[in-house]
Amino acid sequence: MMRSLPSGPQRVLGSPRDGAAYRRAAPRPQPRRRCAARAAAAPPPPQQPPQPRPPAPQQAPGLPFLGSFSFFNLPQRYALWAQLMRERGIDAMQIELLGRKAYVIRSPESVGRIIRQTDKFPKSKTEGLSRLEEWLGDGLVTQASPELHAAMRDVLAPAFKAASIKGFVPAFAKSGEEVADFLASLGGREYDIEPLCRRVTLDVIGRTMFGFDFGAVALEAAAAAGTTEGGSGNSSSSGSGSSSSGNGGSSTSSNSSSSGGGGKVDVVGALDGIFGAAVVLMAAGALPTALVPGIQAYRRGISTIDGVIDSMLRERREKGLKEEDTDLLSFMLRAQQQGNALVTDKQLRDELQTMVLAGSDTTAGTLAFALHELAARPQLLARCQAEADAALGDGPAGALPAEAFQRLALISGAANETLRLHSAVPMLTRVCLEESVLGGCTVPAGAYVFASFHALHRHEAHWPRADEWLPERWLPQNAAELAPHADVAFLPFSSGPRACIGRFFAGLELSVLLAVLLRRLDFFPAGGGGGAPLRTRQKFTLASADGVRVVARPRARGGGAPAAR
Numbered sequence: 001m002m003r004s005l006p007s008g009p010q011r012v013l014g015s016p017r018d019g020a021a022y023r024r025a026a027p028r029p030q031p032r033r034r035c036a037a038r039a040a041a042a043p044p045p046p047q048q049p050p051q052p053r054p055p056a057p058q059q060a061p062g063l064p065f066l067g068s069f070s071f072f073n074l075p076q077r078y079a080l081w082a083q084l085m086r087e088r089g090i091d092a093m094q095i096e097l098l099g100r101k102a103y104v105i106r107s108p109e110s111v112g113r114i115i116r117q118t119d120k121f122p123k124s125k126t127e128g129l130s131r132l133e134e135w136l137g138d139g140l141v142t143q144a145s146p147e148l149h150a151a152m153r154d155v156l157a158p159a160f161k162a163a164s165i166k167g168f169v170p171a172f173a174k175s176g177e178e179v180a181d182f183l184a185s186l187g188g189r190e191y192d193i194e195p196l197c198r199r200v201t202l203d204v205i206g207r208t209m210f211g212f213d214f215g216a217v218a219l220e221a222a223a224a225a226g227t228t229e230g231g232s233g234n235s236s237s238s239g240s241g242s243s244s245s246g247n248g249g250s251s252t253s254s255n256s257s258s259s260g261g262g263g264k265v266d267v268v269g270a271l272d273g274i275f276g277a278a279v280v281l282m283a284a285g286a287l288p289t290a291l292v293p294g295i296q297a298y299r300r301g302i303s304t305i306d307g308v309i310d311s312m313l314r315e316r317r318e319k320g321l322k323e324e325d326t327d328l329l330s331f332m333l334r335a336q337q338q339g340n341a342l343v344t345d346k347q348l349r350d351e352l353q354t355m356v357l358a359g360s361d362t363t364a365g366t367l368a369f370a371l372h373e374l375a376a377r378p379q380l381l382a383r384c385q386a387e388a389d390a391a392l393g394d395g396p397a398g399a400l401p402a403e404a405f406q407r408l409a410l411i412s413g414a415a416n417e418t419l420r421l422h423s424a425v426p427m428l429t430r431v432c433l434e435e436s437v438l439g440g441c442t443v444p445a446g447a448y449v450f451a452s453f454h455a456l457h458r459h460e461a462h463w464p465r466a467d468e469w470l471p472e473r474w475l476p477q478n479a480a481e482l483a484p485h486a487d488v489a490f491l492p493f494s495s496g497p498r499a500c501i502g503r504f505f506a507g508l509e510l511s512v513l514l515a516v517l518l519r520r521l522d523f524f525p526a527g528g529g530g531g532a533p534l535r536t537r538q539k540f541t542l543a544s545a546d547g548v549r550v551v552a553r554p555r556a557r558g559g560g561a562p563a564a565r
């Protein structure tokens with residue numbers, strides 16, 4: 001669950017009736033149904049799960065995995081599997097994958113076991129993420145050795161402690177103000193905010209984790225103003241933006257100087273080059289790397305980001321470490337200087353590539369989707385804005401303490417609800433090493449298991465009105481009803497030894513960015529009316545299929561005047 005920082009205070013905001021609608025529909029006790037046979041008599045022996053009805057869409061003869069699994073339409077698959085399990089009242093179903101049995105699992109207990117029992121359900125050494133060796137090397141996400149993983153996680157952990165994260169709040173806030181400046185400058189023009197969200201979360205990672213300014217939002221602002229190439233290609237004729245750099249607690253060096261020629265390196269563009277081939281590499285285990293579509297762009301993207309990382313490391317070493325530096329790069333360089341043999345230059349590079357990936361698009365999608373949902377609900381948007389006004393006041397957001405952003409019950413509910421229904425990582429793949437009963441059904445040794453957060457987060461036994469986006473369900477007055485379910489059936493950051501190391505960072509970052517944007521701007525769905533429903537695709541993490549187009553206009557109230565920053 002996206003919780004506030006461990007030491008953070010919580011204050012109940014919003015009107016007392018905020019939670020009423022949710023409570024009226026609160027969970028009726030439901031019989032736990034797992035697989036079909038289980039519903040009939042208890043306790044039944046484990047059953048072989050039923051195979052799904054063959055789905056209507058595409059088949060690609062000759063490429064069984066590509067065809068039957070259709071990773072190009074993964075969100076469609078997630079939805080189909082969740083729907084089938086719900087209709088049949090089962091918690092596990094079998095699908096075919098490269099001639100091997102694979103199982104989609106949605107019961108909280110079994111999903112929890114799959115992701116926490118890393119000795120029984122490890123990440124595969126030869127499939128999935130591990131095929132991204134060239135890109136992520138042995139960084140935290142892809143490291144297969146439990147011992148090396150644990151040792152490296154210890155090195156990185158101090159940067160993710162509550163005290164460090166609280167120190168990043170000014171950088172979160174300043175980055176949010178830059179985005180607000182840019183959107184305000186568009187004069188109410190319709191705009192796809194998804195690429196912009198990717199840029200701001202990359203800037204945040206640079207400023208807080210590396211003491212480095214990627215200048216990614218500034219690049220989009222300059223592209224929109226027609227002064228440089230790059231940016232998202234969003235069409236708009238104006239927009240000055242701001243290139244001021246926040247600072248996450250250490251001196252910030254800049255992407256523009258590192259690129260040599262004075263121009264900024266477009267890391268978001270490089271990531272886009274990587275993603276196409278990365279998804280195929282991960283999904284199509286049998287396909288030789290040379291045949292993967294987009295492999296050249298993949299390699300170019302990796303080498304572009306490697307170049308930025310090289311200059312970042314060089315500059316930081318030249319400047320030297322300061323005792324007060326609390327960013328991730330400082331902790332790694334300090335460990336290296338102190339003779340930690342694990343922190344080689346290669347390991348440094350792998351971890352930095354990993355953080356650029358893991359820390360930016362995940363949070364960006366959540367931010368963009370939350371704004372999309374809010375734009376379609378003017379009354380809820382107004383209540384979130386009132387909450388931001390009350391918590392932040394009129395002063396510069398960058399000067400506020402972290403605690404101010406932990407009083408945002410409805411805004412953090414909006415973030416949680418987005419993580420529930422539009423999880424950046426909708427599913428995790430693991431290998432089942434020994435025969436196990438999962439979701440009430442027997443899974444043989446050697447099978448893939450898919451821990452489906454998509455299905456778990458919509459499980460009818462845990463989520464009343466499961467398909468509706470209802471931030472109110474997270475309000476403190478609903479905690480007694482929510483907690484027993486959310487504690488087990490809400491896992492957007494995974495759990496256990498491989499849980500997201502950045503979960504508290506992401507939680508606070510989302511609250512700050514949303515509050516800063518909502519204090520400054522009104523959001524409306526593109527095209528008027530209630531806006532189009534969100535359609536998603538798997539672009540490494542979950543992304544929109546058509547962009548997240550909204551209209552943003554400065555609020556009449558004008559909280560947080562730009563000049564005050």
Ligand code: HEM
Pocket residue numbers: 140141142153205209354355358359360362363366419423424425428492493494497498499500501502503505506
């Ligand atoms: C909304 C935002 C985020 C979501 C939904 C999210 C989700 C996840 C999930 C599900 C995993 C487990 C992946 C697996 O087991 O293969 C994970 C791992 C990870 N995440 Fe996040 N994440 C988010 C933000 C962040 C941020 C901001 C950072 C860094 C600043 C980060 C860094 C990592 C790292 C390094 C791992 C690997 C952890 C390990 O294996 O020890 N994530 N994340």
